[in-house]
Amino acid sequence: MKNSELVLVTGGTGFVSMQIIFQLLHKGYQVRTSLRSLSKKKGVINTLKSQGISSLDNLSFVETELTKDDNWEEAMKGCKYVLSVASPVFFEVPKNEKEAIKPAVEGILRVLKFAKKEGVKRVVMTSNFGAVGFSQTDKNIQTTETDWTNPKEKGLSIYEKSKTLAEKAAWDFIKKEGEGLEFATINPVAILGPSLNAHTSGSFNILKHLLDGSMKAVPNIPLNIVDVRDVADLHIRAMKNPNANGQRFIASADGQISMPEIATFIKTEMPEIAKDTPSKTVPDWVLKAAALFNARAKEGSLLLKVNRYVSNAKAKDILGWSPIASQEEAILAALQSLIKYEIVK
Numbered sequence: 001m002k003n004s005e006l007v008l009v010t011g012g013t014g015f016v017s018m019q020i021i022f023q024l025l026h027k028g029y030q031v032r033t034s035l036r037s038l039s040k041k042k043g044v045i046n047t048l049k050s051q052g053i054s055s056l057d058n059l060s061f062v063e064t065e066l067t068k069d070d071n072w073e074e075a076m077k078g079c080k081y082v083l084s085v086a087s088p089v090f091f092e093v094p095k096n097e098k099e100a101i102k103p104a105v106e107g108i109l110r111v112l113k114f115a116k117k118e119g120v121k122r123v124v125m126t127s128n129f130g131a132v133g134f135s136q137t138d139k140n141i142q143t144t145e146t147d148w149t150n151p152k153e154k155g156l157s158i159y160e161k162s163k164t165l166a167e168k169a170a171w172d173f174i175k176k177e178g179e180g181l182e183f184a185t186i187n188p189v190a191i192l193g194p195s196l197n198a199h200t201s202g203s204f205n206i207l208k209h210l211l212d213g214s215m216k217a218v219p220n221i222p223l224n225i226v227d228v229r230d231v232a233d234l235h236i237r238a239m240k241n242p243n244a245n246g247q248r249f250i251a252s253a254d255g256q257i258s259m260p261e262i263a264t265f266i267k268t269e270m271p272e273i274a275k276d277t278p279s280k281t282v283p284d285w286v287l288k289a290a291a292l293f294n295a296r297a298k299e300g301s302l303l304l305k306v307n308r309y310v311s312n313a314k315a316k317d318i319l320g321w322s323p324i325a326s327q328e329e330a331i332l333a334a335l336q337s338l339i340k341y342e343i344v345k
């Protein structure tokens, strides 16, 4: 299959970008990917080769940094579509909040500015469910794309705040200066599924902490999960479908699953790696009490409240998206990657 359309995917080293690049090349697209340093090019090439992509004639590289203007013109030149995936993913509490948020907000504005200048048709931004549903605590009402997280929400992590502010800034740009440039966002919940190499994203910490003995008891936090293969597919659909312009799309497999349920699932499906997986749960009141003193517990306390009755109907209805993996299948594939790349033993 050959396709002359050129797509820029930012952050080619990333867990999600790598899967998107793999799927685009498989579909015959011309792909350009941006890296913070071209020294990382070899790793990307080796990963794609290991996945059976034999010819890499359709793949090119450019060096860009979200916080600098250098090379963005070159990155966008001739591109019909831009998938703006790169953004710092971090879970520690940063010392300097402003500095931590800057690359996310500045980065998407830079991408949009240069995309408009170079006549790109559409930008699809990888945002986050954290920009949608973290202020929605009524568990009787389904969370949809019309919801927005309040960036001042108590307990909101700086990472989720960075994504919320970045998405808000992007829509604001589109409204005020985006004339002629199409835009859509994908808002994934926690992404698991298979990794194409030994790099796994921060979302894998959910599993790593349940395996490495660092957790003595599991907080009763509800979650939604989506498989990285489905997230990549959704980006490509949102890139191509005329009806995606101006829309946000939640990326989530059906249903919800709690941390204790994930722990039980691991123990049942992969007992050989679950010897340190805790069986006890942390009572909610303990987490809430700890939240008075500790930023991580404050975050945990917010996560206890977030409504996980989440709709994925919009992506299905408008884009014909049909996730291939259930939450359990995404967890299992992620566990298999952790074993394959010897991240857990």
Ligand code: NAP
Binding pocket: 010, 011, 012, 013, 014, 015, 016, 017, 035, 036, 037, 064, 065, 066, 067, 085, 086, 087, 088, 089, 103, 126, 127, 128, 129, 163, 187, 188, 189, 190, 191, 192, 200, 201, 202, 203
């Ligand atoms: P990842 O593997 O950590 O990838 C992040 C990518 O962003 C890497 O390529 C990284 O480059 C790049 N990057 C970070 N800071 C940058 C900067 N200042 N300039 C240029 N590039 C920079 O994380 P991921 O899971 O694939 O995340 C991809 C996107 O999905 C992010 O926008 C994230 O917020 C979003 N998302 C992820 C999840 C999840 O559960 N994983 C859920 C919702 C949304 P280096 O390799 O050079 O560091």
